[in-house]
Amino acid sequence: MAQHFNAFSEIRKESLDIYNRLHSIEEDVSFVNGVHDAYPGLPLIPNLRCGAWYTDSSRATDVPAYFKSTDGHFGNWGFNLRRSNLHLISVVIENSGIVLVDSTRSGKRIPDALSKTIPIWCSVINRSILKRYPEVDQKEWDTSLYTPPTSVSSQEHDQISRRLDEWADALASSSFDLPKLPCPLRPFWITPATSSFPKFDNGADSRSYLPVICVSASKQVHDGAERRTSGFSYIQGSGDDHELWGMGLTPQLFWSHKDRLLSTPRADLPELVSALISSSTSKSSSSVISPASRSGKAPEGISKVSDRIFLSTLTDVEPTLPNPPPLTAYVLIDEVDLPGPSADTTIPPTSPTETQEGPAGTTPEPLSSSSTLQFEIPGGKKSQTFFLHHVLPTALPFIDSKLSSGHNVVVACPSAKDLSVGIALGAIARYFDHNGVYVGSKAAMPELSKQTIRTRLEWIIASCPRANPSRTTLKRVNEFLLTAEHLRR
Secondary structure, eight states, X not given: OHHHHHHHHHHHXXXXXXXXXXXXXXXXXXXXXXXXXXSTTSOEXXXXXXGGGTSXXXXXXXXOBOOOGGGGSTTOOOXXXXXXXXXXXXHHHHHTOEEEEEOOOTTOSXXXXXXXXXXHHHHHHHHHHHHHOTTSOXXXXXOXXXXXXXXXXXXHHHHHHTTHHHHHXXXXXXXXXXXOOSSOEEEEEEOTTOSSOOOOOSOXXXXXXXXXXXXXXXXXXXXXEEEOTTSSEEXXXXXXXXXXXXXXXXXXXXXXXXXXXXXXXXGGHHHHXXXXXXXXXXXHHHOOOOHHHHHSOOOEEOGGGTTSEXXXXXXXXXXXXXXXXXXXXXXXXXXXXXXXXXXXXXXXXXXXXXXXXXXXXXOOEEOSSOSEEEEEEEOTTHHHHHIIIIIHHHHHHHHHHHHHTTOEEEEEESSSSSHHHHHHHHHHHHHBOTTSOBOTXXXXXXXXXXXXXXXXXXXXXXXXXXOOOOHHHXXXXXXXXXXXXXXXX
């Protein structure tokens, strides 16, 4: 028994070793590059988060995918409108197909995101095209569900198929723009065990489908690990859950320093990773540069409201710049861990400041009005209560006042996916009409319901695909907008 336990502990230790992980990723990257070489005309797209480790930044597009394995888990299948990935359709049309990259840990050859979530996506979109564009020839339009038979049983395939029309109806009746496809989408799968890659007609006009090539980057190995003669243990799906093994390393840092990381001896690697992370953090905190040039990703405007509201991560905005963009206001929200008794205290929003330009060479003077509203909210159970009772009641009137004075508003949180989306959603639902025109609080309030709030969320996701607010955040926004103040919990 003790011997078995020691063997298990040794396997786990190997699996979490950063040297093993990075060299395993390098092996998988070579395979992914070989697949892309076979389809050089198709964009290489990482499925976040894991796929970013396997797609060379010099090859991959800057348009990631957001397919979640949970939407393909047994009994939990679905086409989630909050993760619609419709931004990929124009990429598929323009290039006559795409190559999507993901990976999975031991136990599977293909992750559920590739074997089920993406097949569901393809079939639902194909069916929705028929509903949106009745002129399409239904007899010639393939709406079938295609799944890899080695990963999805016939029973599970049939169970998923029964739900497809329901999901297609929801997409077709949504507010999302759905570009007309020249021919249906169809998924294909490639793994390291694939003996020959699928071949497609060279002429896009002659194709009867648009290929969505799903690449599972990692080799399936027994117990998830396999020793290599070059001095490391190969770990299947090494890019998964990098918080457990990466010591703070991210895919972006890995690709920026790949050669140096892979040439460093095992014993020296943790020290190098620590130094790279420290250097990156130091540069980020001390730089005084524009948001777009810090990470290459500028705030994303919501086109349905004429880009009056933007979403961004906190690291991509720097509102305290000496020369911020004109007529731009900021709402910044961050979660902080408060030790001890202070974790139960209410944190007021940071006192905001606004600056205006004075004569050349002078220091900007603070004004009584503010261009930046900043919140630090307690993490854990307290955060959503604080979000409902303090953040939304403060942030929404602030946004309204800025919009009414001609400002655009950037709302930022650590991920640009959750809390910032909740604030933007509340503001758009309350201060913009059904056509996306700003009417403000002084006009008659738009009639609000869960459906109208859901439609406003679709506006946001259409322009900002990474937006993916939690159910709890959406519940708090609905509660704030639809429930009288004295009834809010």
